[in-house]
Amino acid sequence: MNKAEKKALQERYNDISEMAFEAFATYYLCDGILEEMLEDHPFLDPARAIQEQVKN
Structure with missing residues (x-):
């Protein structure tokens, strides 16, 4: 497998x-x-954005 295929x-x-x-x-x-995890873990920011979309 070459580099392009791996990429x-x-x-x-x-x-x-x-x-x-x-x-x-x-x-x-x-x-x-x-809900609680979103408050404590910034790596879940994408999930927070999804949550806002669901609420709106």
Whole structure:
């Protein structure tokens, strides 16, 4: 596997990981389960943005 193939594979993995995280966050945020985590963990800022979209 050459560098271009590895880079393409890594980008695809990142895309899938992001989609999975968004699905997870959206599902649980709709139920309010992650509310406290959002306050304590800044790495969940993307989930906070999704939560705001769901609320509006």
